[in-house]
Each structure stands twice: as structure tokens, then as C-alpha cells.
Amino acid sequence: MAWKPWPENCIRNCSNSNLREEDLLPAYSAPLTFMTRTRSHPYLVNWLLLALALLASVAIGAVYIPPGTVLGIFLAQFPALHMPAVWTETAVIIVLSVRLPHTVLVALTGAALSGSGAAYQGLFRNPLADPYLIGVASGAGLGAVLAMARNWPDDWLGLYAVPVAAFCGAAVTIIIVYNLAKTGPVVQTATLILAGVAVSSFATALTSFLMLRSNAELRRALGWLLGGSILSGWTPVLAMLPYLVAGLLLLLSLGHALNVLQFGDDQAQQMGLNVERTKRLIIFAASLTTAAAVAFSGIIGFIGLIVPHLMRMIWGPDYRQLVPLSIIGGSTALLVADILARVLLAPQTLPVGLVTALAGAPFFLWILYRSKSRVTW
Amino acid sequence: MAEMLTIQNLSAAYGVRRVLEDVSLTVAAGEVLAVIGPNGAGKSTLVRTVSGVLPLQSGQVSVGERPLHSLSINERARCLAVVPQARQLPGSFTVRETILLGRTPYLGWLGKSSRQDQEQVDWALERTCLVELAERKVGELSGGEQQRVLLARALVQAAPVLLLDEPTTHLDLQHQSSLLNLLRSLAAEQNLAVLIVLHDLNLASLYADRVALLVNGRIQAIGVPREVLTSANLTAVFHIPIEVIAHPAYGTPLVLPDGVAHTAVQQPAPTKLNGQSPFTYWQ
Numbered sequence: 001m002a003w004k005p006w007p008e009n010c011i012r013n014c015s016n017s018n019l020r021e022e023d024l025l026p027a028y029s030a031p032l033t034f035m036t037r038t039r040s041h042p043y044l045v046n047w048l049l050l051a052l053a054l055l056a057s058v059a060i061g062a063v064y065i066p067p068g069t070v071l072g073i074f075l076a077q078f079p080a081l082h083m084p085a086v087w088t089e090t091a092v093i094i095v096l097s098v099r100l101p102h103t104v105l106v107a108l109t110g111a112a113l114s115g116s117g118a119a120y121q122g123l124f125r126n127p128l129a130d131p132y133l134i135g136v137a138s139g140a141g142l143g144a145v146l147a148m149a150r151n152w153p154d155d156w157l158g159l160y161a162v163p164v165a166a167f168c169g170a171a172v173t174i175i176i177v178y179n180l181a182k183t184g185p186v187v188q189t190a191t192l193i194l195a196g197v198a199v200s201s202f203a204t205a206l207t208s209f210l211m212l213r214s215n216a217e218l219r220r221a222l223g224w225l226l227g228g229s230i231l232s233g234w235t236p237v238l239a240m241l242p243y244l245v246a247g248l249l250l251l252l253s254l255g256h257a258l259n260v261l262q263f264g265d266d267q268a269q270q271m272g273l274n275v276e277r278t279k280r281l282i283i284f285a286a287s288l289t290t291a292a293a294v295a296f297s298g299i300i301g302f303i304g305l306i307v308p309h310l311m312r313m314i315w316g317p318d319y320r321q322l323v324p325l326s327i328i329g330g331s332t333a334l335l336v337a338d339i340l341a342r343v344l345l346a347p348q349t350l351p352v353g354l355v356t357a358l359a360g361a362p363f364f365l366w367i368l369y370r371s372k373s374r375v376t377w
Numbered sequence: 378m379a380e381m382l383t384i385q386n387l388s389a390a391y392g393v394r395r396v397l398e399d400v401s402l403t404v405a406a407g408e409v410l411a412v413i414g415p416n417g418a419g420k421s422t423l424v425r426t427v428s429g430v431l432p433l434q435s436g437q438v439s440v441g442e443r444p445l446h447s448l449s450i451n452e453r454a455r456c457l458a459v460v461p462q463a464r465q466l467p468g469s470f471t472v473r474e475t476i477l478l479g480r481t482p483y484l485g486w487l488g489k490s491s492r493q494d495q496e497q498v499d500w501a502l503e504r505t506c507l508v509e510l511a512e513r514k515v516g517e518l519s520g521g522e523q524q525r526v527l528l529a530r531a532l533v534q535a536a537p538v539l540l541l542d543e544p545t546t547h548l549d550l551q552h553q554s555s556l557l558n559l560l561r562s563l564a565a566e567q568n569l570a571v572l573i574v575l576h577d578l579n580l581a582s583l584y585a586d587r588v589a590l591l592v593n594g595r596i597q598a599i600g601v602p603r604e605v606l607t608s609a610n611l612t613a614v615f616h617i618p619i620e621v622i623a624h625p626a627y628g629t630p631l632v633l634p635d636g637v638a639h640t641a642v643q644q645p646a647p648t649k650l651n652g653q654s655p656f657t658y659w660q
Contacts, residue, residue, distance in 0.1 A: 256488025262467040266430045272454025272482035317469040
């Protein structure tokens with residue numbers, strides 16, 4: 001059967017026939033982006049802020065190294081540039097072996113948590129979803145601790161085993177929470193948060209139990225659970241990277257599907273989206289990125305809530321732009337929180353999860369208050 | 378007339394509860410078929426089942442020669458577009474964004490739109506008189522405007538079959554008739570087969586080529602409005618006396634529920650306390 005979708009002359013046949021075709025042309029020649037908000041400047045702003053945060057994170061610490069020196073040390077890594085070395089050997093070691101790997105780990109963690117936060121918000125069609133609040137982070141933490149308690153990193157696979165275990169924990173958690181929270185066509189905020197709290201408490205209790213039962217070495221992981229990495233150097237970064245890159249790339253490709261999902265399952269399917277497959281992909285990608293972050297940086301809350309929310313407020317709801325912006329902005333936000341954690345009570349370093357919770361919980365309450373009229377209990 | 382949408386012996390259920398039983402009907406290209414019936418008759422379920430959201434238990438739905446259940450979700454969306462009720466819309470997309478998302482079956486995974494997609498959107502914007510509102514957020518629009526956005530979104534799916542689920546429910550009289558007028562002219566102009574679920578019997582009588590009366594999941598009667606919208610049929614279905622006269626201008630059936638006198642009898646008499654109204658009692 002062949003039908004012609006639209007006759008060639010449909011524009012001329014329409015009711016507003018006093019409008020000539022030529023009148024419509026300027027509209028076509030204008031940049032035909034999905035939305036007028038899609039311009040390059042959100043990316044410019046966010047990349048710039050991220051660059052500043054990266055520089056500050058490497059510069060600030062127990063020993064302050066001026067940003068100029070930091071840049072010089074980076075450039076000196078390319079011998080072709082013939083940079084004159086006007087800094088001490090200690091500064092080079094601090095920058096390249098201590099601060100840079102830590103900074104990269106923090107940046108990647110922030111990107112992962114915020115990117116998956118945006119995806120969870122789209123999946124649940126609820127602006128209060130966050131890997132921490134819906135319990136996925138705790139589930140991933142349980143998986144990671146389980147793997148460490150079983151000595152997997154020593155026995156096989158090395159550190160690469162930890163994210164895999166964390167991913168299994170995260171996936172089980174999200175599936176439970178999703179099925180608990182989905183009572184109707186829309187996921188209610190209250191049910192979502194309650195399911196998240198319940199599952200998260202259970203996972204945290206199991207994690208604590210495992211820690212108490214294990215040797216003192218693992219008890220050190222308590223600090224890790226609050227968002228302080230116990231490993232330093234490039235090892236955790238390298239172990240995290242493959243999972244993170246795979247998860248983030250998948251998340252970046254899901255922007256359009258997330259847009260269509262905002263109309264609800266029925267409409268999304270009637271618009272031609274394979275809803276079940278899409279949801280499985282979102283859960284897979286978001287849980288993988290969360291797990292990669294939690295495995296080496298611990299449980300850090302609220303980054304995945306605040307950053308996507310701010311990005312949506314400033315640059316609009318298009319997930320094709322929201323996901324990448326959240327990823328970049330998440331890095332920046334966690335770097336800033338990490339700098340604060342190192343500076344506030346120096347020389348003591350706070351767990352970064354503490355800082356994000358102190359800033360994030362009031363923000364969460366503010367969003368909850370603002371959306372109160374829309375929340376039905 | 379060429380039959381475009383064919384529904385044969387369709388049955389559907391929520392769990393064990395049967396909602397549709399052996400429903401058969403056809404809609405020809407260019408024809409508007411209205412499905413009417415009391416609450417809970419299965420009208421919305423019919424839309425959900427035919428569009429493939431609810432699995433059908435038995436029977437077959439085909440568009441042209443193609444049985445829908447053998448198609449992928451994407452191909453199905455190219456054959457059949459649905460206009461849902463306006464209250465289920467995300468409010469923060471603009472009108473243009475929302476309509477462009479109707480091109481999803483043609484866009485590919487990343488949602489990159491071509492010039493042709495944009496031209497379709499422009500055409501639909503103009504056809505539904507939304508050009509001026511194109512950059513406004515959907516949440517800021519009135520119910521009638523939102524319903525037009527949904528119609529435009531379904532139009533850019535470029536499907537030969539259009540299903541509408543009570544599109545006039547939240548609209549005032551003017552918007553009801555302008556939406557249905559638009560739909561009629563689109564059906565004729567684009568040769569669309571339109572199946573529309575309507576609550577209002579008089580709107581169905583005025584705007585539909587044929588009417589199907591759905592009761593308890595079964596088709597009770599189907600045909601031109603004059604045959605289906607009879608006093609006997611409607612009284613039996615809605616359990617109140619209903620009179621049907623000819624429309625003074627068009628000669629189509631005009632449905633007049635005689636419910637006023639009927640229900641007035643059943644209303645309890647106003648409460649009186651010692652012969653006084655409750656308001657004077659306390660004075």
C-alpha cells in the first residue's frame with residue numbers, strides 16, 4: 001500500500017492562503033536547531049568554569065602553588081616547548097603525582113554522578129531523583145564493599161572488579177526502587193523518595209555490617225563511604241575510566257529518547273519510541289556511571305540533584321543538551337566542593353560528601369518546597 | 378472507499394477483567410468515525426489497544442494491508458498517530474519542540490532533524506494556527522491551544538490513520554467546534570482515516586461520518602449518525618429517557634436527554650426544620 005504522506009501543494013492549500021510560500025522562507029533559513037535555546041554559549045560557559053575549577057583544584061592545598069606555575073609545569077611536560085624550569089622539584093611532584101590524579105578523579109566522579117542524576121530525573125520524570133536519594137549510590141557502595149570484603153581485587157581482575165560489583169549492586173537497587181515507586185503512569189515524588197530511603201537504609205545497614213565483621217583494613221573504608229577516596233595516584237582513575245567512558249557515552253546518546261519519554265510511557269510508544277528497551281538502556285548506562293564513581297570515590301550525595309536542576313533552570317529541558325551540560329557542570333561542582341573540603345578546616349580534610357550534603361540538603365528542601373503545589377501525596 | 382484502518386474481532390483485558398470483546402470496525406481513508414458510549418465502556422482502552430500500548434488478546438488490527446502487531450514500534454508510529462488528552466503534557470518544552478518530537482519515527486536515535494522535518498513542523502504549526510505560539514512554552518498555553526499542539530504533533534507523524542482520545546473534553550464550545558472542523562478538513566484534505574472517541578453525542582452527530590456505539594466493551598450499533606443515535610438505542614444505553622429530534626439547520630440527529638425531570642423526582646426534598654430552612658433556625 002502506498003500513501004503519499006503530504007501532497008506537494010499542501011502549503012498552498014492551507015486555510016491561511018493569503019500567506020505565500022515566500023513569506024515562510026525566512027523561517028527556514030534561520031538556524032534550524034531543535035530549540036532556539038540551543039546555542040554554543042552554554043558549552044562555552046561550562047567548559048570555561050570547568051577549566052578554572054581544574055586549575056584551582058591543582059593549585060590549592062596545603063602548599064599553595066600559583067596557577068601560573070601549575071600551567072608552566074603542565075607545559076613543561078612537552079619537551080618541544082623548551083619551558084625554563086623556574087619551580088622546585090617538589091612542586092612538580094605535588095602537581096603531577098598528588099594533586100592532578102586526585103583532581104581528575106574528583107572531576108570524573110562529579111561528571112558521573114551529575115550525568116546519571118540527569119538521566120534518572122528523566123527516567124522518573126521527577127526533578128528530585130538523584131543517584132544518592134533513590135538509593136542507587138548505597139546499592140553500588142554495598143556491591144563495592146562486598147567485592148572488597150571477598151578480596152576480589154587481590155584474587156582476580158584487580159581493581160577493575162570493584163566497579164563491576166558496584167554496578168551489580170546499583171542495578172539491583174534501581175530495579176527494586178523503580179518497581180516500588182511506579183504506582184501509576186507517573187512516579188510520585190513521595191513514593192520515589194520513600195522507596196529510595198528504604199532500600200538505601202537496607203543497603204547501608206548491610207554495608208556497615210560487612211565492615212564491622214571484617215578486618216581493620218577494611219574499616220578504613222568507612223571514610224571512603226563518606227566520599228573520601230582511600231586510594232591515591234593514577235590507579236583508581238585508570239580502573240574507573242573504561243566503565244565511566246562507556247556509561248557516559250551511552251548517556252549522551254540517550255538525550256532524544258529522554259525527551260520523548262517526558263510524555264509518559266503510552267505517548268512515547270505511540271510516538272514511535274521503544275519504551276521498554278529505552279528504559280533498560282537508561283538504567284544500564286546511569287547505573288554503570290554511578291557505580292564507577294561510587295567504587296572509587298564513595299557515596300557522595302546531591303551533586304546529581306543540584307547540577308541537572310540548575311542546568312535545566314538556566315538552559316532549558318532539552319535532554320540532548322541537558323545531559324552533556326550536567327556532565328561538565330557536575331565536574332565543576334564537585335571540584336569546588338572538594339576544594340572547600342580541603343580548605344575549610346585545613347590542614348584537616350573533610351570528606352567531600354559532607355560538603356555536598358551540607359549544600360545539597362537545603363537545596364533539596366528548597367526544590368521540594370517550590371514543587372509542593374505539584375506534589376500530590 | 379478504501380478501508381484504511383481495519384479492526385477485526387478485537388479483544389483486550391486488564392489482567393483478568395475483559396474490557397473489549399470482539400470489536401470489529403473499519404475506517405476508510407478520508408472518513409471520520411466517532412466512538413461513543415457511557416463511561417467505562419472501553420473507549421479509551423480501544424485507543425490504547427489499537428495503538429499497540431495495550432497488548433491485544435485476540436483479533437487483528439491492520440492499517441491498509443499491514444497487520445500492526447507484525448510491525449516494529451517505530452513502523453507502527455508511521456502508520457498510526459494518536460492525539461491524547463491535553464492534560465498529559467510536559468510543560469517546559471516549547472510548542473515547536475513538542476511538535477518536532479512527533480517526527481521521532483523518522484529522526485533516528487539521536488533525534489537529529491533534517492530540513493524536511495522542520496518543513497513538516499512549519500506546515501503543522503500553520504495548519505493548526507500555532508505559528509505565533511511556536512516559541513512559547515506548552516505549559517503557558519490554554520487547554521484548547523495545548524490540544525492543537527497535540528494534534529500538530531500527531532500530524533507530523535505523517536501517518537494515514539489518526540486516533541483521538543476525547544480531544545474536546547476540556548474545551549469550551551468554540552474550541553470544540555473549531556478543533557473538530559479542523560479535523561474534518563484535514564481528514565478530507567490529507568485522506569486520513571480518523572477514529573475519534575467523543576463524549577458529547579451531539580458533537581459526534583454533527584462531525585462524524587459514522588458513529589460506533591460502544592457498550593460494555595462491545596459494539597452495540599455502528600452506522601451513520603441517523604441510524605445509531607436513535608431514542609431507543611440511547612435510552613437503553615444511558616438508562617435515562619433520551620429524545621432525538623432533527624437538527625433545525627442540518628437535519629442531523631439532535632440528542633436531548635430528558636434527564637432533568639427524571640432525576641428531579643429522585644432528589645430528596647430540601648431539609649426543613651420545623652418548617653423553617655436551616656438558616657433561619659439558628660436566628
